[in-house]
């Protein structure tokens with residue numbers, strides 16, 4: 169099905185032939201636009217932004233670039249193409265035809281999964297509400313807005329599913345997605361991490377590197393779902409999500425690059441000297457990585473989870489890249505999980521693999537997170553410095569699961585509560601670190617110019633020059 173842009177709501181789900189659904193979504197649309205105006209990027213509504221818009225769901229045709237004012241962005245409903253006779257790829261219903269409707273017995277689980285996923289999309293836009301004012305370059309400003317409009321579209325994707333497959337409760341949930349707000353005292357967003365404002369660009373790059381990547385892995389699990397419309401929705405969202413992680417990875421890589429230039433110029437690794445020169449010293453970056461990586465790990469849930477086992481068994485949520493495994497049933501398989509023991513050490517517990525599905529996804533996520541660090545460490549090594557960035561242990565600073573509130577150092581060694589409290593001061597960003605990072609956040613908007621703490625990107629967007637006017641501010 170090709171994308172229909174002549175409709176009020178662009179879509180490839182043949183909305184014109186479902187008048188009830190079309191009317192319901194057209195009723196929701198103005199509320200979404202009100203939300204965007206109030207909670208989306210502060211200001212910049214009148215500026216032309218060089219954005220990509222999806223025009224086809226296949227690998228070639230899905231990105232078309234041009235200037236758009238953000239409130240005019242064509243948010244639409246796009247699903248990956250229907251795969252004829254798709255079968256459920258895991259769990260007890262393995263090999264049965266995928267469901268085109270939600271099975272009644274799994275309705276509430278599906279609704280909860282879709283609402284929880286949907287809630288994070290507008291939440292991140294709200295968290296980044298003020299960020300545009302302190303952009304390090306026009307190129308970065310444009311990337312921020314690209315991420316924001318696509319998270320808005322991901323909200324549309326989930327709202328479509330709620331409206332199309334969940335009747336009245338679905339419509340109510342869709343309203344609620346616009347009435348909860350990030351950080352709101354009365355009606356906060358569902359997941360804790362999504363209630364913290366993203367007030368500086370270092371945090372933004374960490375967010376897009378670590379938290380969007382969590383999103384990628386959640387979407388990968390849902391892309392395997394037996395509920396085909398959900399699977400197809402998530403598969404298309406993943407293509408957009410890749411750019412968000414690109415923004416995070418290149419953003420952090422450009423910070424490393426700039427810091428190394430300063431270190432070379434000064435001929436020293438001394439953090440204070442790097443800071444005096446207006447760059448972000450590597451140990452400070454390490455503290456941000458410790459903070460963001462450990463926060464994102466909890467989003468996968470407990471190591472051992474009967475809920476995870478049930479959603480896998482029933483075909484609701486698979487493993488990331490399910491097809492790479494041989495055993496898609498896993499009822500007889502076991503795996504070892506590391507848990508804290510009574511004597512202050514670590515012991516192994518053998519559990520059913522089905523119960524460990526959260527840990528499987530978390531492990532795949534952590535491996536994916538490693539790739540960027542390897543690249544940045546190569547940069548550091550090539551520049552001739554000994555410092556190496558490192559992801560903390562999966563046990564470090566956890567608040568959910570077997571390791572919740574078990575004091576460990578970043579290497580995962582168990583330590584006393586006192587040593588932990590003391591250690592946190594050097595492992596996580598301090599108030600002074602945060603205010604230093606804030607002091608760097610000065611808006612730079614001359615085309616091609618960069619803030620002093622970040623190197624220019626290797627190339628521009630869509631083969632354009634780095635100094636292209638990605639956002640027209642006048």
Ligand SMILES: [Fe+2]
Nearest residue numbers: 289319322383
């Ligand atoms: Fe998203």
Ligand SMILES: [Fe+2]
Nearest residue numbers: 380383409412
């Ligand atoms: Fe994203």
